[in-house]
Amino acid sequence: MNYRLNHLKELESESIFILREVGAQFENPVLLFSGGKDSILVSYLAKKAFYPSRVPFPLLHIDTGHNFTETIEYRDKWVESIGARLMVGSVQDAIDRGLVTEEKGYNASRNFLQTAVLLEELEKGKYDAAIGGARRDEEKARAKERFFSHRDEFGQWDPKNQRPELWNLFNGRKHLGEHFRIFPISNWTELDVWQYLAAENVPLPSLYFAHRRKVFYRDGTLLADSEYIPKRPDESVKEMTVRCRTIGDVTCTGVWESNASTIEEIIAEISSSRQTERGGRTDDKRSETAMEDRKKDGYF
């Protein structure tokens, strides 16, 4: 008699449990989908959680307009394959309407504008739970995040006053106008995500695999050459073989020199890597507590 699960199956079971709790405890949840591997994983687990029913909530993509083209192609195919409904909140539209103002100058990014658009979409759709793919191993402020993370009527996170979470008991009670952020894959590490996606044969965006691309160095990070990032005179573009370890907005997603062209090669590369995946994210490098500050304001 050997009733034991391996660590990936145990993580899967935990995440499915969380997703079903969301389905049961909330009236109108939404799954935030960025096109990155973590939100791909969460939506895949959501499909498993409610099988053979359809995923009982829509996917919401906050589109900065500054995407890698591959992301959008993948997104549309993926959403169709899991039989979910897709909603899109547009940052460009928010800029045009004057809800937010575009950043100017060096390292300008629409990443920070996403927060206002996200909060507006949540309010518009009357969503009471926003499910996301954040993991505790990603960033130090996220290490203190709960599975069920309460947000006040301004969408703010109060890290010093979080509800304790014990056993399998999740308290999703809230007042009118408040909502929850839900993080079903809190306990997964980057390596767990890759190992699981490999074991389950989940198709992934081509950006994660080594490809030739025009790139340039800025502050020690390799960025993709794009019309959305004005280059300074001393920054020169060259073609290299690279891949993404995270996928976000073009303006803040670093790429890495890599020859890993299969998921197995990616796993080998991560296992021996000495840099965290967010090491290439310029949005985290603005200050020591950049992530915590953004999270308090309602960022994902």
Next chain:
Amino acid sequence: MTSELLRFTTAGSVDDGKSTLIGRLLYDSKSIFEDQYEAVKTASERRGEEGVNLALLTDGLKAEREQGITIDVAYRYFSTPRRKFIIADTPGHIQYTRNMVTGASTANVALVLVDARKGVVEQTRRHAIIASLLQIPHLVICINKMDLMGYDRAIYEKIKEDFEQFASKLDVHDVTFIPISALKGDNVVSRSDKMPWFEGATLLYYLENVHIGSDHNFIDARFPVQYVVRPNNDDFHDYRGYAGRVAGGVMKKGDKVMTLPSGFTSVIEKIDTMEGELEEAYPPMSVTVLLKDDIDISRGDMIVRENNQPEATQDIELMLCWFNEKPLQLRGKYAIQHTTQSARCLVQDIQYKMDVNTLHRNLEDKTVRMNDIARIKIRTTKPLFVDPYRQNRITGSVILVDEGTNETVGAGMVI
């Protein structure tokens, strides 16, 4: 990829070397990345500290960094080829009970640090009592800073004896002692050549090999229904599945089962997942169960075996840990969550408060304040299907929620 998941909790104060120990486990298992290390190094220099302060790795919040204390449970991850580890790192001072209890609720192993210079102190006892109360299956006592005591065997034996004497009053079954130096690395990842008298395993070897296969209850079948799956489409016309996570026992296709509260019996027709049918399901698997008969079952109901049922009761005795600044109200009403059930409850009696440092029962002062632990009696608005916490940590636990603020104010274990 056959590695298992092990969750362990650590507790301690700033000066007993807990951060150093975690730092060493992470560093020696190559789980600290260069950019994390560089960031911590820069932050240490900016704060004018000597050397690299590994505590900054776990202290993630601004307030924690400013005050140099850990406020909240921090989760850290590392893995070796044998196992993946989740550390619930809980602070020693502020809100200690609340955080320790939270970290302990899902842990397989509790790691208690003892400073070899100080021996068994109040905090050691407190952590061991909480580990016992929360029924953490394995306890490992790391006697740290052996380097400062000349790696003296007598010191180790004395602390071991002191602890064993105290632990005889506790409900702990598996205790292991390891003399270490987190700073120098003795007996953490590699064996110490300074303590040839110690014949036990290193800490990492212990964590990789401690038997956790029996930490779940595999005897009493318990399946709290979490969500009813009804696809209502052409391919799955009459499909009615009960989704949930197995909380106890082994459930097999063909098993005769009973559903609570209705008491109707049926047979498991199918155990379903997206990858296909399973012959059996056991904790902590998330599956969907289909029954032969069409009976009315909804969230909060429980599927069990006819000859092995939990107690269905409205009167429950609990050991309660209180988390809120507003004290527990005798005759007060709270919302209560148990497995996938929700109800309301009335606090009928506060029997005694337990001193978490001495186990002493306080029968006089019955005001249950933040971080207090008390034995209480409640009455619920409808029957809950409970087991003693000692038999099953899932079906034996509840949380209390303040109906005004919606905060989780207490955690209870069924006696």
